[in-house]
Amino acid sequence: MEQPPDGRRPRLISSLAQGQRSCEVSLDRELGLLTWWDAQPPRRNFSVPASEIIAVEETKIDEKQCNSGKWQKMEKPHAFTVYYVKRARNYCWRCNEETFWCIDEQLCNQWINSLKELLDLQTSRPKHLLVYINPYGGKQKGKRIYEQKVAPLFSLASISTDVIITEHANHAKDNLFEVNIEKYDGVVCVGGDGMVSEVMHGLIGRTQKDSGIDQNNPKAPLVQCNVRIGIIPAGSTDCICYATVGINDPVTSALHIIVGDTLPLDVSSVHHNNAFLKYYVSLLGYGFYGDVLKDSEKKRWMGTIRYDFSGFKTFLSHHYYEGTVSYLPAKHTLGSPRDKKYCRTGCCICRQSKQQLEEQRKKYGIGRDEGRGEWKVIKGKFLAINAANMSCACPRSPKGLSPTAHLADGSADLILVRKCSRFDFLRYLVRHTNQDDQFDFTFVEVYRVKKFQFTSKHLEDDDSDVKDVGKKHFGQFCRDHPVCCCNLTNNTWNCDGEMLNSSTIEVRVHCQLMKLFARGIEEKSTSNHSPIEQ
Numbered sequence: 370m371e372q373p374p375d376g377r378r379p380r381l382i383s384s385l386a387q388g389q390r391s392c393e394v395s396l397d398r399e400l401g402l403l404t405w406w407d408a409q410p411p412r413r414n415f416s417v418p419a420s421e422i423i424a425v426e427e428t429k430i431d432e433k434q435c436n437s438g439k440w441q442k443m444e445k446p447h448a449f450t451v452y453y454v455k456r457a458r459n460y461c462w463r464c465n466e467e468t469f470w471c472i473d474e475q476l477c478n479q480w481i482n483s484l485k486e487l488l489d490l491q492t493s494r495p496k497h498l499l500v501y502i503n504p505y506g507g508k509q510k511g512k513r514i515y516e517q518k519v520a521p522l523f524s525l526a527s528i529s530t531d532v533i534i535t536e537h538a539n540h541a542k543d544n545l546f547e548v549n550i551e552k553y554d555g556v557v558c559v560g561g562d563g564m565v566s567e568v569m570h571g572l573i574g575r576t577q578k579d580s581g582i583d584q585n586n587p588k589a590p591l592v593q594c595n596v597r598i599g600i601i602p603a604g605s606t607d608c609i610c611y612a613t614v615g616i617n618d619p620v621t622s623a624l625h626i627i628v629g630d631t632l633p634l635d636v637s638s639v640h641h642n643n644a645f646l647k648y649y650v651s652l653l654g655y656g657f658y659g660d661v662l663k664d665s666e667k668k669r670w671m672g673t674i675r676y677d678f679s680g681f682k683t684f685l686s687h688h689y690y691e692g693t694v695s696y697l698p699a700k701h702t703l704g705s706p707r708d709k710k711y712c713r714t715g716c717c718i719c720r721q722s723k724q725q726l727e728e729q730r731k732k733y734g735i736g737r738d739e740g741r742g743e744w745k746v747i748k749g750k751f752l753a754i755n756a757a758n759m760s761c762a763c764p765r766s767p768k769g770l771s772p773t774a775h776l777a778d779g780s781a782d783l784i785l786v787r788k789c790s791r792f793d794f795l796r797y798l799v800r801h802t803n804q805d806d807q808f809d810f811t812f813v814e815v816y817r818v819k820k821f822q823f824t825s826k827h828l829e830d831d832d833s834d835v836k837d838v839g840k841k842h843f844g845q846f847c848r849d850h851p852v853c854c855c856n857l858t859n860n861t862w863n864c865d866g867e868m869l870n871s872s873t874i875e876v877r878v879h880c881q882l883m884k885l886f887a888r889g890i891e892e893k894s895t896s897n898h899s900p901i902e903q
């Protein structure tokens with residue numbers, strides 16, 4: 370044992386073996402770093418931070434191995450295995466393992482104990498989780514994905530679980546209002562964006578109820594929800610997982626849960642006439658994305674390709690919607706939607722924006738701070754109105770609807786796509802799938818906002834002249850949609866993939882209202898293959 374002179378905790382260094390190779394292994398308990406290197410050339414050097422060690426186990430070298438050439442004529446070897454995070458391509462994480470052995474049983478135990486002590490210091494890791502599985506999400510593989518890929522990792526990491534297979538829509542949400550939530554260090558949902566939305570509504574709703582906050586009041590200061598949500602992707606789009614982790618991979622997500630990552634996330638509330646409708650974290654879309662969702666819900670039997678089918682059909686229908694958008698610009702944030710400053714792990718734009726909001730709150734008082742500023746008003750005919758709380762990246766659109774939207778800056782990117790030709794709209798949609806700038810069109814506008822409202826034209830007209838509704842609607846029907854004979858009362862918003870039927874809405878972004886077991890998308894340089902070979 371190496372004793373540092375300055376009273377720091379000693380570093381453990383030993384000569385151990387890996388298979389037939391001798392190696393030196395060091396555990397720096399102060400830095401929380403496990404390092405090993407070959408005793409002979411090529412002297413490769415590896416290191417793993419304790420924060421990325423999943424588990425340490427004593428390993429039995431079985432009879433067969435002992436009698437093989439490797440261990441023959443040797444005293445009984447004692448071994449331990451370290452399981453740790455290995456970074457693969459495209460933000461994908463895997464569980465790797467390395468077995469070390471020696472003939473000194475005491476030394477082996479010292480290593481096991483020291484590593485376990487270090488793991489005990491990782492206090493942000495969950496020990497007990499509540500898991501909801503939607504057996505019907507995506508390709509209906511949620512249960513299998515959990516049992517085969519996730520449960521074994523949780524058990525390796527000594528995480529205990531209570532698992533509920535949902536029996537109907539809203540099962541998870543309703544259950545979260547009743548369950549003894551204090552028992553758990555987090556809630557995991559296995560499914561798609563709809564399941565995340567359910568769990569989020571359950572947890573945020575429960576937190577407000579317990580704190581006596583009325584969700585129907587659009588101005589109420591909501592209480593932050595501190596129970597972290599883990600998302601095991603098993604849905605059709607998995608946008609929330611993809612945009613917060615970088616990939617929709619169940620093993621990667623399970624590992625982020627195990628190491629106890631925390632990612633604060635903005636949540637927006639949607640109200641209509643002082644009645645709470647819904648929260649969302651990814652996309653609130655009207656026009657194109659609302660219509661795609663409405664049509665695709667009728668085609669759930671098609672599975673995940675329903676979105677492609679309905680997308681094509683909606684594209685051909687080329688409906689546009691007339692109305693007024695009012696928004697309050699997000700002055701507190703340093704970013705802007707076209708600045709190419711992407712939200713990455715430890716994002717300083719998110720940190721500084723949150724600080725700025727807190728300062729405003731201190732200066733002007735809760736409730737009075739948020740409405741400050743000048744509202745802007747835009748009237749027009751829109752093919753799509755999208756409010757992206759995050760990039761909305763997903764496998765269909767790897768950079769998302771607003772590539773530089775921030776996860777936790779207290780703002781959303783409001784994208785207005787004005788009426789244009791089918792060909793131009795196609796060019797816009799195609800840019801969701803390639804590297805070109807989707808905001809570089811004369812018919813597309815994007816604003817970073819704190820709040821916004823939308824009122825549909827036919828409702829504005831209704832307000833001014835209620836008697837003539839039938840005539841007016843018929844008039845608009847003929848004028849705007851002469852070919853497709855569409856139903857003008859299509860008022861569906863796509864709210865995190867859930868339908869919301871109200872054309873007039875009021876939206877407010879709540880900075881960092883909830884937390885995920887994630888860390889955001891890592892910078893490419895830190896997502897090299899680990900353990901880091903030095």
Ligand SMILES: Nc1ncnc2c1ncn2[C@@H]1O[C@H](COP(=O)(O)OP(=O)(O)OP(=O)(O)O)[C@@H](O)[C@H]1O
Pocket residue numbers: 502503504505506507508534535536537538539540559560561562563564565567603604605606607608865866867
């Ligand atoms: N047992 C169940 N039976 C029917 N519906 C359920 C059940 N459990 C959950 N749901 C509902 O199913 C809806 C869709 O589920 P989910 O989001 O998991 O999959 P998806 O829609 O295929 O994926 P995505 O939202 O990523 O496109 C959710 O809104 C949820 O409320």
Ligand SMILES: CCCCCCCCCCCCC/C=C/[C@@H](O)[C@H](CO)NC(C)=O
Pocket residue numbers: 561562563605606607608651652658662676680761763765766770795798799801802863864865866867
């Ligand atoms: C003809 C080329 C068309 C290409 C169109 C690509 C568009 C990709 C759009 C991806 C949608 C991302 C937004 C995600 C929304 C989710 O909340 C929701 C629920 O999972 N998913 C959908 C598809 O509405």
Ligand SMILES: [Ca+2]
Pocket residue numbers: 635758759774775776777778779780781
């Ligand atoms: Ca945001």
